[in-house]
Amino acid sequence: MNAAPVLSVRDLKVGVRSARGEVDAVRGLDLDVARGETLALVGESGCGKSLTALALAGLLPDGARIRSGTIVLGGVSIEGLPERRLRRLRGQRVGMVFQDPMAALNPVLTIGEQIVEAIRAHRSVSRAQARSEAESLLARVRLREGAQLLQAFPHQLSGGMRQRILIAIAIANRPDVLIADEPTTALDATVQAEILALLDELRRDSGMALVLITHDLGLVSRWADRVAVMYAGRAVETRSAATLADAAHPYTRALLAARPRRRPLRGPRPRLAEISGRVPLPGEAISGCAFADRCAAMTALCRRQAPETQRLGDAGVACHHPFAPRREVALP
Amino acid sequence: MTSAAPAATGPSARPHSTGRYVGLRLLQMVPTLLLILVTAFLLLKLAPGDAAQVLAGDSGGGDAAYIATLRQRFGLDQPIAIQLLLYARNVLTGELGFSFRNNMPVAELIAARVVPTLLLTGLALLVAVLLGVAGGVTAALTRGRLADRLIGAIALLLYATPGFLLGIGLMILFGVVLLWLPTGGYADANGAAEGWAHAGSVARHLVLPVVTLGMLYAAIYSRFTRSAMIEIYAQDYIRTARAKGLAPARIAWRHGVRNALLPLVTIIGLQAGSLLSGAIVVETVFAWPGLGRLAFEAVQQRDYNLLSGLVLCTGALVVITNLIVDLLYATLDPRVRLR
Numbered sequence: 029m030n031a032a033p034v035l036s037v038r039d040l041k042v043g044v045r046s047a048r049g050e051v052d053a054v055r056g057l058d059l060d061v062a063r064g065e066t067l068a069l070v071g072e073s074g075c076g077k078s079l080t081a082l083a084l085a086g087l088l089p090d091g092a093r094i095r096s097g098t099i100v101l102g103g104v105s106i107e108g109l110p111e112r113r114l115r116r117l118r119g120q121r122v123g124m125v126f127q128d129p130m131a132a133l134n135p136v137l138t139i140g141e142q143i144v145e146a147i148r149a150h151r152s153v154s155r156a157q158a159r160s161e162a163e164s165l166l167a168r169v170r171l172r173e174g175a176q177l178l179q180a181f182p183h184q185l186s187g188g189m190r191q192r193i194l195i196a197i198a199i200a201n202r203p204d205v206l207i208a209d210e211p212t213t214a215l216d217a218t219v220q221a222e223i224l225a226l227l228d229e230l231r232r233d234s235g236m237a238l239v240l241i242t243h244d245l246g247l248v249s250r251w252a253d254r255v256a257v258m259y260a261g262r263a264v265e266t267r268s269a270a271t272l273a274d275a276a277h278p279y280t281r282a283l284l285a286a287r288p289r290r291r292p293l294r295g296p297r298p299r300l301a302e303i304s305g306r307v308p309l310p311g312e313a314i315s316g317c318a319f320a321d322r323c324a325a326m327t328a329l330c331r332r333q334a335p336e337t338q339r340l341g342d343a344g345v346a347c348h349h350p351f352a353p354r355r356e357v358a359l360p
Numbered sequence: 361m362t363s364a365a366p367a368a369t370g371p372s373a374r375p376h377s378t379g380r381y382v383g384l385r386l387l388q389m390v391p392t393l394l395l396i397l398v399t400a401f402l403l404l405k406l407a408p409g410d411a412a413q414v415l416a417g418d419s420g421g422g423d424a425a426y427i428a429t430l431r432q433r434f435g436l437d438q439p440i441a442i443q444l445l446l447y448a449r450n451v452l453t454g455e456l457g458f459s460f461r462n463n464m465p466v467a468e469l470i471a472a473r474v475v476p477t478l479l480l481t482g483l484a485l486l487v488a489v490l491l492g493v494a495g496g497v498t499a500a501l502t503r504g505r506l507a508d509r510l511i512g513a514i515a516l517l518l519y520a521t522p523g524f525l526l527g528i529g530l531m532i533l534f535g536v537v538l539l540w541l542p543t544g545g546y547a548d549a550n551g552a553a554e555g556w557a558h559a560g561s562v563a564r565h566l567v568l569p570v571v572t573l574g575m576l577y578a579a580i581y582s583r584f585t586r587s588a589m590i591e592i593y594a595q596d597y598i599r600t601a602r603a604k605g606l607a608p609a610r611i612a613w614r615h616g617v618r619n620a621l622l623p624l625v626t627i628i629g630l631q632a633g634s635l636l637s638g639a640i641v642v643e644t645v646f647a648w649p650g651l652g653r654l655a656f657e658a659v660q661q662r663d664y665n666l667l668s669g670l671v672l673c674t675g676a677l678v679v680i681t682n683l684i685v686d687l688l689y690a691t692l693d694p695r696v697r698l699r
Contacts, residue, residue, distance in 0.1 A: 087602055119605030126603075131596035134615050136622070136693055145614070146604040181694040197604065 032103070033060040034204050034237050035084070040097035042079050042088065042261075044310060052095065053079050053310040055261035058337065058344075061205065066231060066238040068248045068269065070283070071258035074307055077241050080258070081209045084239070085124045086114045102204050120150045123198030123236075125227075127210040129190035133182035139193055140178030146200045165196040169226060188219035192226065199230060206231070207239045224251050245283055248272055257283070260308045260318035267343035276340050276350035278323045279303075317348065325349040378690075385686055389679055396675035400668040401447045405440070407664040412436055451672065457665035459658075466669035469654065474673070476546060477650035479562075480569055480643070481635050485628070487574030488581055493624070495578065496585025497617060501608075503590065511582060518579040523638060527572040527645035534568060541567050544647035569646040573638055577631070584627055588620040595619075622693050629685030633678045 042054035054076040061067045071077045082088050084099060086106065099106050101121055106114065118124075126132050134142060143162040147153065153161070159178065166174035169192040182190055191211060198206055208227060212220035224240075228251055231238045240252060248255045252269040257280045265277035275281050285301045292298070305322035308314055317323070320330040329348050337346045412430035431437045435446045450456070456466035499511040518526070535543035547561040592598065593616065601615045640652035647653075651674060658666040690696045 085603060087599060115605045115607065117605070118603055124603040126596060126599065128596055132600045134597040134601070134619070135695060136618055137614070138694075145606065145610075149605050149607075149610075183695050194600065197600070 033100075034063045034102055035059070035061040035239070036098075036100040037080075037084070038098045038100075040080065040083065040099065041095040042076065042083050043093055043095040044079070045091040046310070050095075051310050053092070053261055054083070055314075056097070057258070057261065057263055059256060059263060059266075061237045061239060063204070063237055064231065064235045065253040066228070066240055066251060068252035068255040069239060069241045069258060070243065070245055070248060070255055072243060072283075072307055074310070075258040076261040076310070077243075077258050078209055081124070081207050081239070081241050084205075085122050085207055086118055087124065116150065119146060119198075119203075120201045121204050123201075123203035123206045125191070125194050125198050125206065125208040125211045128214045129187050129194055130214065132194055133190055135182055137181075138178065139180050139182065139185075143178070143193070143197055143200060146197045150201045161200075162196075165200055166193070168199070168230070169193070169196045171196075187215050188222065191215060191219075191223055195223075195226065195230070199234070199236070202234060203236055205237045205239060207241070209241045210243070211240075213242075227251075245272075245287055260314065261310070262318065262346065263337075263344075264319065264346045265343060266337075267341075267345075271342070276343060276345045276352075277319075277347045278325050278349075278351065279319045281351060282322075317346075381690055382687065385683055389683060392679050393676065396672060396679070397448055397451060398444065399675070400451075400671045401444050403668045403671060404447075404664055405443075407662075456669040456672070459663055459666040461658075461661045461663045462666070466666050469666060470651065470669055470673050473649060473651045473654050476648060477636075477639060477643070477652060479566065480573065480648060480650055481639050483566060483570045484573035484577065484639075484642075485635060487570055488577030489624075489628070491574070491578035492581025493585050493617065493620075495582035496620075497589055497612060499582065499586040500589035500593070500616075501612060508586075511586075515579040515582045518575050519583075521576075523572060523576060523641045524645050526575060527568070527642055530568050530572055531646070541565075543568075544645075546649050565646075565648075569642050569648050572645070573635070573642045576638065577635065580631075581624060581627070585620055585624060588623050589616050592616050592619050618692075622689065625685055625689050625692065629682050629689075632681035632685070633674075636674050636677065 037057055037059040040054055040057040040059075041052050043050040044053045057076070057080060059067070059069075059080075069077050069080065079088070079092060082092070083094055088094070101117060106117065109117075133139075140159060140162055143165060144155065144158040147158040147161055148155070162178060163174040166177055171177055171189060171192050177185075177193075182193075185193070195211075206227070211227065212223050215223065224247065227238060227240070230236070240247070242248070248269050249272055255265075255267060255269045255272055256263045257265045257275075257277065259279050265275060265280045267275065272280075273284070275284060282301075282303045286303060288300060289298065303322055308318055314334070316332050317326075317330040317335050320326045323330065327349065333348075335346045335348045337344045338350075340350060412427050412434060428437070435443060438446070454467055456470070458464075459466050459469055462469055495511045495515065499508040502508045531543050534541045542565050545565055547558060547565060589612075598611065598615055601611045606614075636652065639650060640656055642648065643650040643652040644656055651670060655667065655670045655674075657663075658670060
């Protein structure tokens with residue numbers, strides 16, 4: 029990356045209160061997102077990607093908090109900012125789109141009311157002006173008959189339409205960063221591609237950065253510029269999405285191998301590859317590399333010492349024994 | 361929900377159905393009102409003796425022939441179904457019978473008491489909703505902290521205190537010790553004040569009964585609002601509201617309270633009857649000339665004509681309240697449609 033990143037995260041730790049006291053679900057995450065780029069944040073369930081998203085938007089739920097680390101947004105560190113200033117960042121500098129569009133809109137307010145209040149929370153424009161802005165926002169997310177749609181209530185609309193409206197709300201104040209947390213998981217397959225294409229188009233037109241959080245590696249090469257693979261609360265590999273097939277971290281390789289493939293024309297469907305073992309639970313003590321137990325390349329060093337992130341070409345890899353480019357995938 | 365058919369149930373579906381909703385709701389009231397009518401009629405029939413005997417007794421006793429004539433005149437010799445129809449006809453023309461104890465037509469007795477009762481219960485409901493919502497919202501937003509616990513303790517105390525005890529306590533404190541407010545009655549007896557003076561006098565007499573009746577319901581509503589708000593704050597749309605960068609007060613009001621009103625309105629409708637019977641105690645304690653005290657006296661004096669008239673009247677009040685609540689609910693919740 030040449031330009032200064034619009035979003036920069038260093039050694040982020042997010043603690044979650046649990047029965048065993050406060051445990052870290054994000055354990056030292058480093059991320060950089062450049063202006064106008066799409067970063068895919070990929071990982072299994074429980075790797076801390078959603079908590080990371082919420083932490084970036086300042087929306088951590090009760091019981092979770094940022095324990096340490098820095099988040100720098102557009103050159104401003106959000107650490108120690110008073111709640112008033114944080115609120116100004118939310119919705120203005122950072123927009124957020126969530127997983128379940130069916131539940132994310134208030135059922136008793138019209139679409140218009142919900143978009144207008146997002147605009148007027150950050151800019152002192154008249155109601156009428158905000159309304160006409162809302163209408164053009166609906167056009168930007170490719171929804172037709174905006175004027176009529178503003179009068180509608182969420183229950184009258186489909187999931188795909190609601191997600192478009194939530195995207196319209198998220199971009200209402202032209203944020204620098206749009207965080208989309210599994211934005212298509214709850215939608216039909218056909219609608220999924222449309223929503224991703226829309227997000228991509230909006231990013232290109234506005235120059236905002238897009239953080240696309242997903243568990244689906246299949247989306248990465250098509251929609252992302254770069255990918256960060258998370259495991260047990262850390263980014264184990266960060267690289268260009270174009271070179272994903274050359275992944276250096278054994279975990280990334282294993283994830284790639286575990287993707288479902290198309291059924292061959294002849295013969296039985298091949299059994300899905302899987303990664304044996306399980307993800308360490310949040311708070312579980314980890315000595316050495318978190319992936320060691322499940323890794324074929326594991327050595328005594330991996331047990332002893334957590335790997336530092338090293339540069340390999342354009343990639344950052346936290347592994348003692350990274351794959352060299354173009355090597356075959358070896359699974360245990 | 362599918363994403364396939366967005367246009368079919370377009371945003372325009374709503375306005376057409378509003379008028380039909382009201383109409384259907386009104387239609388649905390009819391069977392309920394009929395049931396109340398039959399109940400009131402049966403109450404009259406179950407009472408020992410009938411109107412003819414009472415009348416005969418009133419005129420110093422009479423022979424069997426005289427009673428039979430009376431029965432014939434009032435239709436009491438007809439089969440019970442015909443009597444029910446006659447009763448229904450009377451009710452529909454506003455004829456509710458005669459209260460021999462009060463020596464007045466029942467309709468007149470009730471008409472004189474409706475306004476004070478509506479004044480008392482209406483204001484008590486207003487106080488209960490305002491205090492209950494304010495307390496419940498505060499408790500939910502300060503969950504687990506001092507304010508929450510304090511509000512919870514006060515609500516429990518109020519809820520556990522019998523209405524008459526709270527009433528007498530307030531009466532002694534503000535009416536006897538501090539002499540701030542009158543201890544009972546509807547208005548000052550001396551000098552028939554007119555206009556604003558009269559209204560002011562009524563208002564001062566209203567304070568203690570309204571507070572007494574309202575507090576119990578404020579306690580219930582505050583607990584209810586608290587749990588509704590806590591549930592709503594776990595919803596995704598609250599997270600969306602926070603992601604917009606809205607101020608906490610705006611989130612609480614526009615996204616929290618606005619949605620918490622839905623279950624609250626339902627509860628208010630369900631408790632309309634209980635509010636009226638709660639008024640019996642309060643009206644008796646504060647000598648408030650309302651329907652509740654009238655009913656209490658009617659029971660004591662076994663005034664069946666009056667009692668059945670009261671059953672009809674309060675029954676109709678509850679049905680009307682529920683109609684209002686339903687319409688309110690439909691206004692508050694755009695998803696509501698009559699199936």
